[in-house]
Amino acid sequence: MDTSDTGGQLEEALERLHSAGPERLGRLTNHAPMVVEALAARGHADAVHGWLDRYRGRLEDLPAAVADVTADNWREALGDPRRVADWIAHFSRELSDHPWRAVLATWWPRLLPGVYGGSTHPVIRVGHAVRALEAGASAPRLAELAHGLGYWAARHHTVSGITSLPGAPTARASLDAVPAVHTAEGGFPARLAAVRRLPAWAEHVTDPDTARERLSELVRAATHRYATHGHGEETMLVHAATAPNAVLRALPSLPRDLWAPSLHAAWTASAAVTAMYAPAEPVEWSPSVRLTAEEVLERALAHGDEHVVKLTDTALDVGDDRALAAALRSVELSTPLA
Incomplete structure (x- = not known):
């Protein structure tokens, strides 16, 4: 896909969105930039504005700036959600002065330890932005990368002390x-703080190509698992698959020496989400009818829920029947977008 493939509709949608902040109500993520990119990438650019019209009541204005983020003070601004507009402005300047892949390569290792921030939504937004830029650069797509990186920097949150x-x-x-976290108290940050033990997996991988293979395996496994475990929390368990898939999408745009660290960060994030929202028991589930990939996507679009669309987008990347079944399971479990 290049920019002409979307008829400029992705650009128009992103321009509509860039006056909005990355969150609403101080904690809920604005998913619209990710969804419109997914629809455009899947050949449904003509549906972008209609979906966005349904979603626009959930948008809030971008918060006011506080102070410039600079090369000298960025560390103290990292992880401060009040500084999100400052961070977006910083990355807008960086992307106007340097090639976008160079900016990504500089900041990816700085931001990767904080992949948990914002319930993993920032890295997912960056993954969508990178896919759009790889398909064809434009000013709105570069601005979207600035917003994604800025959101990640503002919500940067690390975790330590996990056995x-x-x-x-x-x-x-x-x-x-993965051992389940037996608590229903609080939201994502509180549950994440209760994650103290996770299995090691692929921890000795250092070869970039092997890292990419293992990351693909993780995305496939997490997507498949949603069909039998998604009822544990139909929304949050989507991220066990979409977060590592965002990392996987970014790999070709990153230096190869960052691929193995990216695998390890993606594993811990996916495993942590799995622990936080695990159901008491899996269920055997399969769709009543077998649908093509395009039919599954059309059902997701008609349903409209942002997490359903994004999981379906990841399921299409995986591309097998079990992944499509997981997407249909999300349609069944989730509340449609009004």
């Missing part, structure tokens, strides 16, 4: 071995 448990040879078995 490594014995892992399993495969991503699927290792996700099955």
Whole structure:
């Protein structure tokens, strides 16, 4: 896809969105930039504005700036959500002065330890922005990368002190071995603080190509798992698949020496989400009818929920029947967008 493939509709949608902040009500993520990119990338640019019209009541204005983020003070601004407009402005300047892949390569290792921030939404937004830029650069797509990186920097949140448990040879078995966090108290930050043990998996991988293969395996396993475990929390468990897939999408735009660290960060994020929202028991589930990939996408679009659309987008990347079944399971479990 290049910019002409979307008829300029993705650009128009992003321009509509860039006066809005990355969150609403101080904690809920604005998913619109990710969804419109997914629809455009999947050949549904003609549906972008209609979907956005349905979603626009959930948008809030971008918060006011506080003070410039600079090369000298960026560390003290990292992880401060009040500085989101400052961070977006900083990345807008960086992207006007340097090639976007160079900016991404500089900041990716700085931001990667904070992948948990914003319930993993910032890295997901960056993954969508990178895919759009790889398809064809434009001013609104560069601005979207600035917004994604700015959101990630403002919500940067690290985790330490997690004990490594014995892992399993495969991503699927290792996700099955993740111990559940037995608490229903609080939101994502409180649940994340309760995650103290996670299985090790692929921790010795250093070869970039192997890292990419293992990351693809993780995305496939987490997507498949949603069909049988998504009822634990139909919204949040989507991120066990979409967060590592965002990292996977970014790999080709990054230096190869960042691929293995990216795998390790993606694993811990996916495993942590799995721990935080695990159901008491899996359920056996399969769709009543077998649909094509395009039919599944059309059902997701008609349903409209942002997480359903994004999981379906990831399921289409995986591309097999079990992944499509997971997407249909999200349609069944989730509340449609009004």
